[in-house]
Amino acid sequence: MVNETGKLVLAGAPIGRAQDASARLRDALASADVVAAEDTRRLRRLAADLGVTLGGRVVSYYDANEAARAAELLEALCDGRTVLVITDAGMPGVSDPGYRLTRLAVEAGVPVTALPGPSAVTTALAISGLPSDRFCFEGFPPRKPGERGRRLAALAGEERTMVFFEAPHRLAACLSAMAEAFGADRPAAVCRELTKTYEEVRRGPLGELAAWAAGDVRGEITLVVAGRVAGAAEPDLAELVERVADRERAGATRKDAIAEVARAAGVPRRELYDAVHRG
Numbered sequence: 001m002v003n004e005t006g007k008l009v010l011a012g013a014p015i016g017r018a019q020d021a022s023a024r025l026r027d028a029l030a031s032a033d034v035v036a037a038e039d040t041r042r043l044r045r046l047a048a049d050l051g052v053t054l055g056g057r058v059v060s061y062y063d064a065n066e067a068a069r070a071a072e073l074l075e076a077l078c079d080g081r082t083v084l085v086i087t088d089a090g091m092p093g094v095s096d097p098g099y100r101l102t103r104l105a106v107e108a109g110v111p112v113t114a115l116p117g118p119s120a121v122t123t124a125l126a127i128s129g130l131p132s133d134r135f136c137f138e139g140f141p142p143r144k145p146g147e148r149g150r151r152l153a154a155l156a157g158e159e160r161t162m163v164f165f166e167a168p169h170r171l172a173a174c175l176s177a178m179a180e181a182f183g184a185d186r187p188a189a190v191c192r193e194l195t196k197t198y199e200e201v202r203r204g205p206l207g208e209l210a211a212w213a214a215g216d217v218r219g220e221i222t223l224v225v226a227g228r229v230a231g232a233a234e235p236d237l238a239e240l241v242e243r244v245a246d247r248e249r250a251g252a253t254r255k256d257a258i259a260e261v262a263r264a265a266g267v268p269r270r271e272l273y274d275a276v277h278r279g
Helices: 025-030 040-050 065-077 098-106 120-128 143-152 167-180 207-212 235-251 252-267 269-278
Strands: 008-011 034-037 057-059 084-085 112-115 135-141 159-165 187-192 198-203 220-223
Touching: 008 025, 008 098, 025 040, 025 084, 025 112, 034 040, 040 057, 057 065, 057 167, 057 220, 065 084, 065 098, 098 112, 120 159, 120 187, 120 198, 120 220, 143 167, 143 269, 159 167, 167 187, 167 220, 167 269, 187 207, 198 207, 235 252, 235 269, 252 269
Parallel strands: 008 084, 008 112, 034 057, 034 084, 135 159
Antiparallel strands: 159 220, 187 198, 187 220
């Protein structure tokens, strides 16, 4: 039988500056029986910055040990302990460890609560300058080019603003794939190092952002991409295929002709490429 004092606390951590931590987070870190941290060194550094003494047991809880550690933490919860989960930044379970333990706790009848904190998702959305009344969070795109292309192609008709995370060394390839899937003229914003000293937001069409990202871009990256305009007329692919043929007859290569026509029409290059080759 679950002791009613057992409780799982999902703690939102600052995404950049320790000063953004809430008073409730400070109190919870000091009072929790067990603190499960994605990176125990970063946790201790955060605690030091906040002037907090960690009173409970500290254990690691990251991707590689999440499944095994979740069972151990569930035992502590069922024994009446308060277990606090904290990841390196943002909210546990949102592209970070936390979902498995939350699911187990819910199934076991253990109370689950959250300490709200800064979110890279909503922070980037708010400052992107793109529509924010409706949005969806897509996490990290697949790393492999083929899988990434298929995932993005499936989102080409999405009308809500989309938010993604991406690693800096994959940013240029990801933006190029987005330009191909959504159209090079689709508005977007690259948000780098949010709330930190070197915060930077680059806004513009996906094609321009992809060219910019070909340089040396570093730091934590959040991407915000406008959705497809609701009610926009569907492109007449047959007409666009004929335009490609016209440019080929004028001496352009097929690749260049497809890229030029797709850019001008605001359609994904892959969609026009497929139409031309079905031809």
